Amino acid sequence: MSPAARVLIVDRSRESRDVLGSLLARRGAEVLEARGAERGAQIAADQYPDLIVVDAEASAAEGDGDAAARLAAAAARNACPIVVLGTFRRSATPFGTEQFVAKPYHYGALIRRIEELLGGRP
Amino acid sequence: MASLFVIQGRDQGSRFHLEDAVHTIGRTHTHSIRLHDTEVSRNHAELVRRGDTYTVRDLGSSNGTFVNGKPVTEYELSSGDQVQVGRSLLLYTGFVDDRVEDLAGKVDIVPLAGGAEDDGSRIVASMGQQTGGSEWLMPDAKGSSNPWLAKARSNLQIMYRTALAVSHTMDIDQLLARIMDLIFDWVEADRGCIMLKDLETGKLTPKVRRHRRGVRSDEKMSISKTILDYVVDQNEGVLTSNARDDSRWDPAQSIVSLGVREAICVPMQGRYEVVGVIYIDTAVTPQKALAAKGANQFTEEHLRLMIAIAHQAALAVEDTSYYKALVQAERLAAVGQTIASLSHHIKNILQGVRGGSYLIELGLGDHDEATKGEDRDEGAAQKAVDTIRKGWGIVERNQERISALVLDMLTFSKEREPEPQPSNLNELASEVVDLMTSRAEEQSVELLWRPAQNMPTLMFDPEALHRAILNVVTNAIDACDEKEDARVIVTSQYDDVAKVARVVVEDNGAGIAPDDVEAIFSVFVSRKGGRGTGLGLPVTRKILEEHGGQVRVDSTVGRGSRFTLELPATPTPPEGEAPARMTQAFLAGDMPSSAPAS
Numbered sequence: 181m182s183p184a185a186r187v188l189i190v191d192r193s194r195e196s197r198d199v200l201g202s203l204l205a206r207r208g209a210e211v212l213e214a215r216g217a218e219r220g221a222q223i224a225a226d227q228y229p230d231l232i233v234v235d236a237e238a239s240a241a242e243g244d245g246d247a248a249a250r251l252a253a254a255a256a257r258n259a260c261p262i263v264v265l266g267t268f269r270r271s272a273t274p275f276g277t278e279q280f281v282a283k284p285y286h287y288g289a290l291i292r293r294i295e296e297l298l299g300g301r302p
Numbered sequence: 303m304a305s306l307f308v309i310q311g312r313d314q315g316s317r318f319h320l321e322d323a324v325h326t327i328g329r330t331h332t333h334s335i336r337l338h339d340t341e342v343s344r345n346h347a348e349l350v351r352r353g354d355t356y357t358v359r360d361l362g363s364s365n366g367t368f369v370n371g372k373p374v375t376e377y378e379l380s381s382g383d384q385v386q387v388g389r390s391l392l393l394y395t396g397f398v399d400d401r402v403e404d405l406a407g408k409v410d411i412v413p414l415a416g417g418a419e420d421d422g423s424r425i426v427a428s429m430g431q432q433t434g435g436s437e438w439l440m441p442d443a444k445g446s447s448n449p450w451l452a453k454a455r456s457n458l459q460i461m462y463r464t465a466l467a468v469s470h471t472m473d474i475d476q477l478l479a480r481i482m483d484l485i486f487d488w489v490e491a492d493r494g495c496i497m498l499k500d501l502e503t504g505k506l507t508p509k510v511r512r513h514r515r516g517v518r519s520d521e522k523m524s525i526s527k528t529i530l531d532y533v534v535d536q537n538e539g540v541l542t543s544n545a546r547d548d549s550r551w552d553p554a555q556s557i558v559s560l561g562v563r564e565a566i567c568v569p570m571q572g573r574y575e576v577v578g579v580i581y582i583d584t585a586v587t588p589q590k591a592l593a594a595k596g597a598n599q600f601t602e603e604h605l606r607l608m609i610a611i612a613h614q615a616a617l618a619v620e621d622t623s624y625y626k627a628l629v630q631a632e633r634l635a636a637v638g639q640t641i642a643s644l645s646h647h648i649k650n651i652l653q654g655v656r657g658g659s660y661l662i663e664l665g666l667g668d669h670d671e672a673t674k675g676e677d678r679d680e681g682a683a684q685k686a687v688d689t690i691r692k693g694w695g696i697v698e699r700n701q702e703r704i705s706a707l708v709l710d711m712l713t714f715s716k717e718r719e720p721e722p723q724p725s726n727l728n729e730l731a732s733e734v735v736d737l738m739t740s741r742a743e744e745q746s747v748e749l750l751w752r753p754a755q756n757m758p759t760l761m762f763d764p765e766a767l768h769r770a771i772l773n774v775v776t777n778a779i780d781a782c783d784e785k786e787d788a789r790v791i792v793t794s795q796y797d798d799v800a801k802v803a804r805v806v807v808e809d810n811g812a813g814i815a816p817d818d819v820e821a822i823f824s825v826f827v828s829r830k831g832g833r834g835t836g837l838g839l840p841v842t843r844k845i846l847e848e849h850g851g852q853v854r855v856d857s858t859v860g861r862g863s864r865f866t867l868e869l870p871a872t873p874t875p876p877e878g879e880a881p882a883r884m885t886q887a888f889l890a891g892d893m894p895s896s897a898p899a900s
Contacts (some may be wrong), residue, residue, distance in 0.1 A: 187595040193650075193654075194652070194744075194745070194783075195654055195657065195696055195699065196653070196657065198657075198692070198696070199658070199660070199661060199696065200657075202689070202692070203660070203661075203664070208665070215783070245785035283649050283650070283653055284649050284652045284653045284656060285653070285656075285658060286656060286660075287656060288660070301390065
């Protein structure tokens with residue numbers, strides 16, 4: 181993983197953010213965190229992450245599909261890939277063409293997936 | 303009044319009354335039909351009234367609107383239609399009841415005696431349903447000379463008895479046995495059988511079999527498939543007599559080889575389909591045929607009546623099986639919902655365990671790396687231990703979550719009587735506060751405890767109350783997540799006049815919208831996303847109610863919530879007197895005369 185990779189984690193669970201955050205940090209990534217899609221959209225617009233990992237529940241739980249749509253739009257503007265955790269059905273999230281990882285996932289596999297996506301960035 | 307009733311989804315059980323010109327369906331509070339369903343669009347669909355009907359129209363929702371399983375853009379609803387939006391399924395009921403009410407207004411019930419509107423009616427005769435009807439239909443004791451009238455009476459009587467048999471039981475086998483009995487009372491058949499169609503395979507299965515006395519009953523009963531097929535396919539009853547002469551039967555077919563002389567076979571035609579057949583037959587011996595002087599044993603009148611009886615029986619069979627299917631479907635839906643939400647929670651906990659154990663695994667690897675060989679890297683080793691510790695903390699927390707889930711499940715499912723013992727509510731609440739302090743710190747929430755000074759020792763189940771308070775405090779801390787200056791205050795109060803003890807848990811967190819206040823007590827409704835089990839508050843309420851108490855909620859969105867657990871104060875029994883349960887145990891002992899050991 182290139183050292184400057186910047187990854188935004190959007191997840192309601194502090195614990196999940198912690199785990200994934202420390203795993204990515206070990207690999208030299210700079211980790212940004214947001215609890216909800218609303219805040220996530222802001223960070224995505226301001227700080228241009230290279231990749232966004234979003235928990236499906238974080239986008240659904242706020243009861244506001246707009247925030248998730250804004251997050252998706254901000255990601256699209258920067259050509260930033262999104263990995264959605266924990267859903268099988270595309271129709272259930274506002275994120276269209278992104279990567280989906282069903283829960284419960286293994287962290288090893290998730291990290292490999294993230295590294296692959298980051299490896300392909302310009 | 304017309305209505306939409308939610309039969310599936312998070313709002314299950316809610317009924318929305320429809321009377322306005324337009325009702326809108328959506329996820330936000332601006333809609334008259336608001337669904338707490340993330341797959342429902344903000345503005346999903348609308349219902350437009352035209353006279354006494356409503357038309358549902360999709361408002362360009364992302365997941366679409368479905369009526370009876372088919373996607374629609376506009377659809378005029380009639381009673382019984384099922385409207386699906388997102389994951390919610392709603393049952394539409396039209397304006398039928400109104401008409402009934404109008405009719406009721408046109409019928410006056412006036413007091414019989416003394417009133418000004420008394421029309422002078424008096425009761426001349428009365429008859430109960432149980433006793434009256436069938437006696438009335440019995441042939442005259444004086445012996446009516448009119449054979450037509452006698453026959454009509456006997457026919458009417460058998461229909462009456464069929465109706466009674468049908469109305470008195472929900473058990474299909476018992477019902478069919480009764481029907482068969484009364485057919486045998488009425489007609490001289492040798493053998494009879496009722497067969498029901500298997501709903502899935504369509505195959506006819508015998509349910510009841512009867513033989514007239516004197517006919518060998520151990521003999522296997524063979525029924526011509528030719529007849530059965532004809533009856534079911536054509537949905538017609540048949541009377542067969544000397545099958546060789548009947549052009550409808552090909553002599554090569556089984557009816558001839560079985561040698562059936564006379565039979566009646568009728569379809570059990572219900573409201574929707576043929577549910578089975580009733581078959582009776584009689585073997586006509588040459589002597590019998592001579593005695594009858596060529597007349598048939600079974601007549602067309604028998605056939606007509608059999609068709610009527612079979613229809614009655616079919617209606618009952620249909621009602622019973624539809625009712626059973628409905629109950630079964632409801633049960634399955636509830637079980638499915640339970641399993642879905644439990645697996646969701648367990649999945650989240652499992653995810654946490656995986657995260658923690660992955661950190662431990664990494665830490666162990668790092669540690670091995672750091673301590674390997676000659677030059678031991680103390681800094682890296684320490685860092686590895688920190689990683690392991692962090693992972694272990696996460697595993698432990700999730701272990702607590704799963705044990706809390708199991709305890710909540712047990713408390714909720716068990717019909718458990720509280721086991722009251724002298725306890726102090728202050729001690730209990732303070733224990734909970736101690737237990738939750740580290741978690742509160744972790745989430746940067748200030749947790750304050752203000753015990754009442756005058757709290758007496760009371761009778762309650764300390765274990766259950768511990769659970770009840772813990773669930774509410776956990777929620778309060780979670781509600782403050784990511785909030786500046788977050789604060790949870792736990793207060794105990796004792797009202798000596800009202801004899802009520804209270805534990806009040808206040809937070810300055812997110813608050814609960816008024817519409818959601820009732821929903822938070824519904825099982826498996828969690829507003830905490832992946833962290834909640836949807837069992838915490840239902841369990842708290844159950845425990846308090848088992849103690850004769852209650853849970854009250856005051857909440858303002860954005861300002862926080864206050865949960866009050868109210869417990870009626872049951873004082874402890876006076877000193878020296880054994881608690882009630884122990885006394886009982888002693889009285890039930892073998893030697894009531896012996897003095898207690900103490």
